[in-house]
Amino acid sequence: MSSLNIATRALNTNLAALQVIGHNIANVNTPGYSRQNVVLSSAGYQFTGGGYFGKGVEMTTVERAHNEYLTREARQTGSVAASDAARLARLEQLETVFPTGEKGLGVALNDMLNSWTDLTSAPGNSTARLVVIARADEFASRLRDSAGQLDLLRNSTQQQVKSITDDINRLAQDLAKVNQRIVETAGTAHTPNDLFDQRDQLLAELSGRVQITTVPGEAGAVNVFVGGSQPLVLGSQAAKLAAQTDPMDNSRISINFVQGGVSSPLADSALAGGQLAGVVRFLNDDLAAATNQLGRIALATASLMNEQHALGMDLNGNPGQNFFVPPAAAKGIASPANGGTGQMSAVVSDPQALIASDYEVRVEAGGFSIVRLSDGNTTSVGALPADVDGLTFQVDAAGAVAGDRFRIRPFESAARNLKVAIDAPEQLAVASPVMVTPATTNSGSLSVESLFAVENSANLTDPVTITFNADGSFSATGLGPGNPPPDNPGPPPSYNFKPGEPIVLNGWSMTLRGNPTAGDSFSIGASPSNAIAQSAGNANGMLALRDLATFDGVPLSDGYVSLFSDLGTRVQGAQFAADFSAGVATAAEQARANVAGVNLDEEAARLLQFQQAYQASAKFLQIAQSTFDSLLQTVGR
Structure with missing residues (x-):
């Protein structure tokens, strides 16, 4: 038997x-x-x-066949790789918004600035004037198109964030159900292998969306935490994540942990890995930076050209009007937690000092703190208005109380709303309100290269005479207040001269070329009305904006370089990170697969x-x- x-x-x-x-x-x-x-x-x-x-x-x-260490390692490295890959994919889409070559933003900017060249030699030419307007309209249109594409990319990214969040919640629910089934088998002497595989697969899929931490639970179940310590799954109970638009900035999304009807925000850095972290980082950091860089180009260019154009005169002898439609003041968005009723805004005060960033104004007991959100730099002031980073922050309506906060986005809509204000060629302020007359007795080789207004000075058209001395310096008579003091005390007091270097006095800038002789003189005064049609002084002023240090010391004509450089650095860094993390994740998964x-x-x-x-x-x-x-x-x- x-x-x-x-x-x-x-x-x-x-x-x-x-x-x-x-x-x-x-x-x-x-x-x-x-x-x-x-x-x-x-x-x-x-x-x-x-x-x-x-x-x-x-x-x-x-x-x-299972190794817990290798499985956890594959899960964690895969989470990082998913984050890097998701961010890289979005950055590559962002890169297509800013093409190079003939269709690039830089070409449009330089074509607009260079179009003033023809007017310097033919100020009354109607065709040349129309070309200037057309080039400006093309530049504005390209900025608006780029801003529109950024808006579309932002909307699709926000939808992706919400879709990933929904996937996380679904996987958390599925994991809770598998946990329950595992616990129900705890009375047997054997392990439900296929349930454990299903559990580990759900964990792998979940970590691909968001980085997780796991802690063993009852009878083989697993507890899952996100954001460092928030319990997404505890046994058979699952919490949720919610993607919510920032009430102070609708371009940003915050991820909240929701449990028992209580919602707690998670810091972007706490997400650590997974597709959610990569896409949120792109949305709240990379895309926001590109939007501000583009807006700074629009705001600085429009402000500088409007200022210079207003210093000239059109064909009818009228002062120049705005070349671009003036950008509206950036209204502050009040925090929902504010206790007061105050309102704030910011306007451009110095286009050359602008920094591509959003700002937060915080009301304090003894004044205000203005925080540059791109790097956290804080400027404390006792009262508003106050100038910070080329912006004037001001109170529009009283009523703010200590603890109130206001988000100000000066560059958010600048590119989206940029339009040319000039619609007729005769409205171009090509002429200068001042002109120079060399003395007939001049014997040196000096010639006038340009003369144009650079400041709306009260003494702009006052008669001024500069006379050169034997040592090559010059003396000036008829100057108003506010001018730099002479370089040499004299007698007579004199200014040093260097050929090709602008002489800036009384609100005008004059550039002379050649070598003077003692006694050579030049008289500067108001342009007569019969000389306006032949004057190209302000055209030279508009052309000189090309070399004006505007963007962190970079000339206006190269303003797009900072945007391209920043974007290129981000794409290159993201590519390296994605390649590296993908390699590590592949190796970890291969090690796990070799066992299991x-x-x-x-x-x-x-x-x-x-x-x-x-x-x-x-x-x-x-x-x-x-x-x-x-x-x-x-x-x-």
């Missing part, structure tokens, strides 16, 4: 092993599946008079091994049964 038991037990055990092998082969391409193995052990022994005889084999359990993955060659060998064992067991059962039958026949006689 014992032989029959041994044979039957061996037959069943080897059949079970074949079933496990078949299960492995069937799931070779199943994501997250871990190879399973039967654990065999001796069935024990029995004592007889002839000694101890074994009872055969029995199957202890079915275990899965199904190898068809290995399974084929094991299939043959247990097939032979099964056949041998069947043969042994046949022999045992034949022997038993013979015994019965003999005893029966």
Whole structure:
């Protein structure tokens, strides 16, 4: 009888092993599946008079090939790789908004500035005037188009953030259900391998969306935390994440942890990894920086050109009007938590000092703090208005109380709303309100290269005469207040002269070329009305803006370089990070798969091994049964 038991037990055990092998082969391409193995052990022994005889084999359990450390490592590195890949994909989309070459923003900017060149030699040419207006309109249109594409990219990115958040919540619910099923099997002596695989696969998918931390729970369940310490899944209970638009900045999204009806914001840095972290970083950092860089180009260019254009005169002898539609003041957005009713705004005071950043004005007991949000730099002032970074921050309506905060975005809509204000060629202020007359007795080689107004000074058109001395310096008579003091005390007091270097006095700038002789003089005064049509002084002033240090010391004509440089640096850094983290994640996943993955060659060998064992067991059962039958026949006689 014992032989029959041994044979039957061996037959069943080897059949079970074949079933496990078949299960492995069937799931070779199943994501997250871990190879399973039967654990065999001796069935024990029995004592007889002839000694101890074994009872055969029995199957202890079915275990899965699994290494917790390698699985966790693959999950964490995969989370970082997913974050880097998601950010890189969005940055590459952003890069397409700013093409180079003929369609680039830089070409449009320089074409507009260079178009004034023809007017310096032909100030009354209507065609040249129309070209200036057309080039400006093309530049404004290109800025508006770029801003529109940024808006579209922002909207699609916000939708992606919400979609990823929904996926996280769905996976958290699924994980909670699997946890419950695992706990329900806790009373058995065996491990539900396929449930554990399903659990680990859900964890892998979840970590691809957001970086997680896991802590073992009851009876094989797992607890999941996000944002450092927020419990997304506790046993069979799942919380949620919610993507919400920042009430003080609708271009930004904040991720909130929601549990029991209570919502707590998560810092962007706390997300750490996963697609959500990469996309949120792109939206709140990379895209915001590009928007501000583009807006700074629009705001600085419009402000500088409006200022210079207003210093000239049009063909009708009228002072120049705004060249571009003046950018509106940036209204401060009050925090929902404000206790007062105050309102604030900011306007451009110095276009050359602008920094591409948003700002927050905080009301304090003793004054105000103006925080540059791009780097956290804080300027404390006792009262408003106050000038910071080329902007004048001012109170529009009283009523703010200590603790109130206001978000001010001076560059957010500058590019989107830029338009040319000039619609007729005669409105271009090409002429200068001042002109220079060299003395007829001049004997040196000095010639006038340009003369134009640079400041709306009360003494702009006052008669001024500059006379050169034997040492090459010059003296000036008729100057108003506010001019720089002479370089040399004299007598007579004089200014040093360098050919090609502008002489800036009384609100005008004059550039002379050549070498003076003693007694050479030049008279500067108001332009007569009959000279306006032939004057190109302000055209030279507009042309001189090309070399004006505007963007962190970079000339206006190269203003787009800072945008391209910043974007290129971000893309390059993101590409390196994505390549590196992908390599690390691939290596970690390969190490995990080497332990847990199904190898068809290995399974084929094991299939043959247990097939032979099964056949041998069947043969042994046949022999045992034949022997038993013979015994019965003999005893029966």
